[in-house]
Amino acid sequence: MADLQTSYMGIKLANPLICGASGLMSDIDNIVSMEKNGAAAVVYKSLFEEQIELERLQLDEMTEEYTERHAEMITPFPHMEHAGPLEHLLKLKKVKQGVSIPVIASLNALSPQTWLEYARKIEETGVDAIELNLFYVPGDTGPDGAGIEKDQLDIVSSVAKSLSIPVSVKLSSFYSNPLNLISKMDREGIKGVVLFNRFFQPDIDTGSEEQAFPFRLSSPGYHRLPLRFTGMLYGKINADICSSSGVFYGNDMIKLILAGASCIQCVSTLYKNGIGHIGSMLEDLDRWMKKKGYKNLKEFRGKLSSGKLKDPFAYHRAQYVDLLMGGKPVIKEGFRP
Numbered sequence: 504m505a506d507l508q509t510s511y512m513g514i515k516l517a518n519p520l521i522c523g524a525s526g527l528m529s530d531i532d533n534i535v536s537m538e539k540n541g542a543a544a545v546v547y548k549s550l551f552e553e554q555i556e557l558e559r560l561q562l563d564e565m566t567e568e569y570t571e572r573h574a575e576m577i578t579p580f581p582h583m584e585h586a587g588p589l590e591h592l593l594k595l596k597k598v599k600q601g602v603s604i605p606v607i608a609s610l611n612a613l614s615p616q617t618w619l620e621y622a623r624k625i626e627e628t629g630v631d632a633i634e635l636n637l638f639y640v641p642g643d644t645g646p647d648g649a650g651i652e653k654d655q656l657d658i659v660s661s662v663a664k665s666l667s668i669p670v671s672v673k674l675s676s677f678y679s680n681p682l683n684l685i686s687k688m689d690r691e692g693i694k695g696v697v698l699f700n701r702f703f704q705p706d707i708d709t710g711s712e713e714q715a716f717p718f719r720l721s722s723p724g725y726h727r728l729p730l731r732f733t734g735m736l737y738g739k740i741n742a743d744i745c746s747s748s749g750v751f752y753g754n755d756m757i758k759l760i761l762a763g764a765s766c767i768q769c770v771s772t773l774y775k776n777g778i779g780h781i782g783s784m785l786e787d788l789d790r791w792m793k794k795k796g797y798k799n800l801k802e803f804r805g806k807l808s809s810g811k812l813k814d815p816f817a818y819h820r821a822q823y824v825d826l827l828m829g830g831k832p833v834i835k836e837g838f839r840p
């Protein structure tokens with residue numbers, strides 16, 4: 504095997520494949536299986552403020568209060584995921600003790616006090632790092648973008664400064680300029696940035712004329728959004744880039760590392776192809792590195808990032824240029840989209 508080692512937030516990883524936060528983490532046997540199949544680290548599912556609030560509020564009141572946000576917690580798992588925060592913290596401890604790969608916790612809070620209070624409690628469980636899941640869906644026309652970003656920046660800054668374990672942020676791509684916000688967060692001391700979270704979108708069932716919440720996973724190809732932003736960020740921030748969304752195959756992982764990722768997170772592919780698929784993704788990476796003569800990841804990480812490309816349009820306006828020139832798509836032999 505080629506040397507697949509990498510480093511994320513100062514933590515050494517045996518390879519760049521991290522299993523991202525998901526319902527699969529509810530079962531510790533799945534986490535053990537992820538480790539056995541070669542995952543370098545896991546992100547335990549998020550602790551949500553709703554779980555914390557639930558100790559104080561009745562479920563109906565809470566559902567009303569938070570309808571427009573946190574679909575990933577409330578809608579797919581209306582009955583399952585309402586474990587209290589204490590139970591969540593105990594499970595984190597158990598997971599940390601049950602595997603030898605790094606365990607990253609995830610937190611999604613609302614108020615600045617809860618962010619800090621629970622980030623500290625999570626740190627006490629002994630996990631290796633914490634991912635701040637900055638999931639936010641605006642519910643009305645009131646708050647402006649600058650205000651939302653400032654609040655998020657303040658939260659990130661206070662958590663990063665208060666904890667001894669490394670802190671990463673997991674963002675959506677729905678900012679006017681994600682690159683600007685990430686570079687500000689970088690200056691506040693984050694050690695990693697996860698590009699990107701994928702929101703569950705509500706749907707409407709036209710038969711019953713009701714809201715529907717289908718359980719939809721990513722599709723192959725979704726990794727092109729994080730690929731673009733990974734390529735544009737590489738070399739411009741101190742934090743490590745962890746690319747996420749639509750990483751299904753070893754070939755996707757290779758592309759993201761070429762763009763500048765230190766590691767990747769995957770979830771949907773594990774639901775669709777099983778946890779055993781981790782092994783084949785790593786084999787693909789190993790095979791490709793051997794074929795190309797790369798001894799380690801450093802030799803090709805960021806090779807195709809924006810800063811290293813001769814063509815300045817490649818990451819920025821590629822499709823527009825192509826349209827303007829009336830170009831036909833050129834598919835090179837062997838290209839795997």
Ligand SMILES: Cc1cc2nc3c(=O)[nH]c(=O)nc-3n(C[C@H](O)[C@H](O)[C@H](O)COP(=O)(O)O)c2cc1C
Binds near residue numbers: 771
């Ligand atoms: C069932 C399920 C539960 C999820 N729970 C969480 C969560 O607790 N915290 C979080 O940050 N992301 C959560 N996610 C999002 C994933 O971590 C990931 O960002 C998203 O699925 C995109 O990656 P993928 O394309 O590899 O699936 C969840 C995803 C799924 C499918």
